[in-house]
Amino acid sequence: MLKLPRPVTLFWGAALVAALALPAGEGASAAAGPLHVLASTTLLASLASDVARGRADVSSLMPVGASPETYQPAPADIVRAHGAGLIIENGAGLEAWLAPMLRSASTHAPIVNCSDGLTVTEANPHLWLDPEYARHYVTAMRDGMIAADPAGAAIYRANAAALDGRLVALTARIRKALATIPPANRNMIVFHNAWLYYNRRFGLRTLGAIEEVPGSEPSAEHIARLIDAARAAHVRAIFAEPEYNANLVNAVARSAGIPNVAMLYDDSVGTSPQTRDYISMLDTDTATIVHALQ
Ligand SMILES: [Zn+2]
Incomplete structure (x- = not known):
């Protein structure tokens, strides 16, 4: 993992966008083809993949096993962010590195902040570990995908409803197990x-x-x-x-x-x-x- 201060990352971003002749201010959202969804973490990508199944492709910016609190974006991340049609973040202070990186990537892709509307306690960003809050994340992802790709609305709605049912069942399963x-x-x-x-x-x-x-x-x-x-x-x-x-x-x-x-x-x-x-x-x-x- 790269351990460089943020100004260097910003410089790389500008240099990369120039070197690759990426058109500033245009994400892949304007291009034809499927919606490319880029989630900040593997966990968000996991939920987003279920919502997008059969319609949009989803990838995670951070690799498996990386710590979101201390992540340092790599130059390749900036290129991937530039090509995304929708960005999904946790918010609540988890990805402090993301906003500067997105500026470097010259992307205007819409951003879904999954924790928006939930109450954050003690500045702790780990709201996803409550499966009831994960249902809120899924709704936010669904609405973000529908806004970015209205033609896929029926698929996103059906996928999100199915996932919501699985999260309700998960909550019940956890409650029953912990009661022992x-x-x-x-x-x-x-x-x-x-x-x-x-x-x-x-x-x-x-x-x-x-x-x-x-x-x-x-x-x-x-x-x-x-x-x-x-x-x-x-x-x-x-x-x-x-x-x-x-x-x-x-x-x-x-x-x-x-x-x-x-x-x-x-x-x-x-x-x-x-x-x-x-x-x-x-x-x-x-x-x-x-x-x-x-
Ligand atoms: Zn953590």
Whole structure:
């Protein structure tokens, strides 16, 4: 992943657009052919693919396993954004890098901000992990696709309605599975604070996160406080993530006497065979949580 400051990315963008003789201010939306939808993350692309099925093509700007909070766009991303007819973002502060990149790409493609209209708590952008909020995302995606490609309206409506039904069923499945966890065990220590909305929806408690600020090392004081809190609440499990080094998680588990270390998937789909899309990711995560907190 490229680690360069944003002004350099902007320079690249202008240089690339000039070098490739891309017409400034014209996205592919004006061109003939299918609608090209570009989603910022693999999770949004997963939901958008279901809405677009049989009509538009969808790709994810970020690769599988990349962390959206700390992503640095590559030059190729600017070219892809330039060719998109519709851009889908999470919003709520997740993709701070996206707006400067889109300016570099000279795109005027419409943007769907999926979290628009939802209430953001503690500046936390992970609203998609609440499947009830994901239904709101799907509606926003559907309406964005219909506006960008009115001729496909019937397909987008039918696809979105089918996906909405699957999300309603997912919510019910999660609720039923989590009800088997003894109430005193419903405390989680997570790697980064992605689980606020999921936990609020389903009555779990986030006792703390190892990483306070995405991409920065936690302080020794913060880790010490977390260990004290975990001991006091007899926390059953601590959750690592595939994108991050598990050494720190294992060290906290040992110090706090936490018996279970398990892996959760939250910012990216596709990092394991059982988390290939949004719904399978949340089913997998729910089964992991249920098992770890018994
Ligand atoms: Zn995250």
